[in-house]
Amino acid sequence: MSKxxxxxxxxxxxxxxVEKIVSQGDDVVIVDNLSMGKLENIIHFSKKHVSFYKEDITNFNFMExxxxxxxxxxxxxxGAVASVANSVQDPQKTHLINQEANLNIYEIIRKNNLKIKKLLFASSAAVYGDEPTLPKSEESxxxxxxxxxIDKFASEKYALAYGKLYNIPTVATRFFNVYGPKQNPESQYSGVLSIIKDRLVSDEVFTMYGDGNQTRDxxxxxxxxxxxLILLHDHNVKWDVYNVATGKSTSLNEIIKTFEKVANKNLKIKYEAKRQGDIEKSQADxxxxxxxxxxxTKISLxxxxxRYYGRKQD
Known part of the structure; x- marks a missing residue:
């Protein structure tokens, strides 16, 4: 049994x-301040296998x-401020959570010589920015x-450098537009698919920022x-970063058509100006x-x- x-x-x-790990019989400790996460996402887990601390990762003493x-x-x-828009509005607070808190964890592991099997840092496709060459490889x-x-990239580089310098097995992932159950549509910068699903279910208006031709993987x-889980458990994989995506790019307009087909109803759309910091095109290598x-990946769009729409509204 692993922890x-x-x-x-x-x-x-x-x-x-957590759900997947617990189903495999292992134990999990969760640290989350519930600013983005929800207690209802984890409340059903057995306390025998899951411990929960409502705490900020910026509480360095607690984390140590x-x-x-x-x-x-x-x-x-x-754990992160997952909103690009919030990071633009409050860059210093974002930096404390998205970089310094992670650096503190790396330092705790180094300073106390903790013998972990693997640390995975979740980075983002946002690090590639608006450089136009597609698809984006890890060398782009x-x-x-x-x-x-900026903070995602810095934390990613720190994870890999600490790993090499101090022989800590670390790996990083760059996620591209993940969607599915338990996504929070109330978040200002939640995954757009969770917001579309919410508006379809509630029959409310979806706000489209831009013309809908922006593409995502x-x-x-x-x-x-x-x-x-593969990256965590493969002991030969360390000190490197990996794109996690399908390798296929789809426009928001195409997504909406497919979602409307799945839901068998039309989405009401209101158009607004493109948001600051939003990327026009994204596709992973x-x-x-x-x-x-x-x-x-195994699951088509x-x-x-x-699967997502067929599940009860989370």
């Missing part, structure tokens, strides 16, 4: 990851006591446009969880994760939307 620490474990990706006392096998760093030009993207949550660890 996992998941920061941000009450959030969308985190709670889905927890890491030193619990002797974790695996650490997954998902990095051009972060916002404090969110949408990846269903089950595929993302599988990729994370997934050759690296495919060739190095044998991971391929239409199948993912069917």
């Amino acid at each position: 996992y620490l998941i920061t941000g474990g009450a959030g969308f990706i985190g709670s889905n990851l 006591k927890l890491l030193v006392s619990e002797n974790f096998d695996y650490i997954v760093l998902l 030009v990095i051009r972060p446009l916002t404090p969110y993207a 949408f990846t269903y949550i089950d595929d993302v969880i599988e990729a994370m 997934v050759n690296k994760i495919r060739e190095k660890v044998g991971f391929n 239409e199948e993912g939307l069917k």
